[in-house]
Amino acid sequence: MNAFGFNITHFGRDNPKRMPSHLFFGACHMDYNTAKRADISKQHYTVCPRHWYVDATFICCECGKEFVFTADEQCFWYEDRKFFIQSLPKRCVKCRKADRTRLELKKRYDSLIAATLRKCPPEAKKEVIEIINELEFAGGKLSSTMKENRSILNKQLSKLT
Helix, strand or coil: CCCCCCCCCCCCCCCHHHCCHHHHCCCCEEEEEEEEECCHHHCECCCCCCCEEEEEEEECCCCCCEEEECHHHHHHHHHHCCCECCCCCCCCHHHHHHHHHHHHHHHHHHHHHHHHHCCCCHHHHHHHHHHHHHHHHCCCCCCHHHHHHHHHHHHHHHHHC
């Protein structure tokens, strides 16, 4: 036992309510009725394994809404995806999906823009303009370079028609 009366050698192995609080840092609610035993042999940790997965409610840093990080999601994150057990989601599922969409659009833009500004068919120029428009619509802040490239591509298209 430590100075606070906790049995720190077991890290809540036999009781999910005795897991170290840092494993759910920032959670505004824990539903211990959903506790699901973890397979610590599949986890990535240094000292303290996560013996249980418990539905935990967090606040999304992007939209400000509550979301539940379920025991099943935790099992997937920590055992299948091998995330470090102290990692926690900061965004709700909807905001995470929107963030991945923006990232994919940016990757597509980056891979196409240089060639498209040079000699490319009008369809390629339209595709990049559409990517820029989708990024803007998805809430991605456009850099001045992206805005300028969209303008250049629009001018190039107007000369072709």
